[in-house]
Amino acid sequence: AQRVTQPEKLLSVFKGAPVELKCNYSYSGSPELFWYVQYSRQRLQLLLRHISRESIKGFTADLNKGETSFHLKKPFAQEEDSAMYYCALMVGNNDMRFGAGTRLTVKP
């Protein structure tokens, strides 16, 4: 079954510390993975997608097919990174499966 697992519901780090939000997936095909972010009182928006191999707001995510993971990383967290983060897996051409989300809090 296609599934996305984010094992941490809550994650708290201090400003300037590295942060890693974990995401594991289960999919028999070639995965297309995304990270979406929802800041307080804002709508859910795309942060980055693995196919673009981009770094957005200092965040990167590498697809590891051997470990079926797509962890989101940032070397130095900022207070404005505090938000809800969702990992998502594209299934087929139409369906997107989201994980349960991780709420990141960056403390001053």
Place this chain on the structure above:
Amino acid sequence: DVKVTQSSRYLVKRTGEKVFLECVQDMDHENMFWYRQDPGLGLRLIYFSYDVKMKEKGDIPEGYSVSREKKERFSLILESASTNQTSMYLCASRVLGVSYNEQFFGPGTRLTVL
């Protein structure tokens, strides 16, 4: 900028009422989606539509129906609202194509069923 709008930010209804949630997008996207967002459960797909008058069930379609009569509008209908349908409802749209799989989300409708 893609704009996805939802008819209400907050809605309070009574058990048994028929509820309509409307979503409109202005970028001529073929695909549209309805999710519910619950703490600890993330986003769960209720229904999606890949074109006008087309619809597919998602993971949790029970108690819901949808309508897509025009490309820009995708409606979610709760035929007889129940308290377990109290949730945040998110609409999204997406342009068709391998390179364009980003989903654009509306602001959400927080529905409370009493």
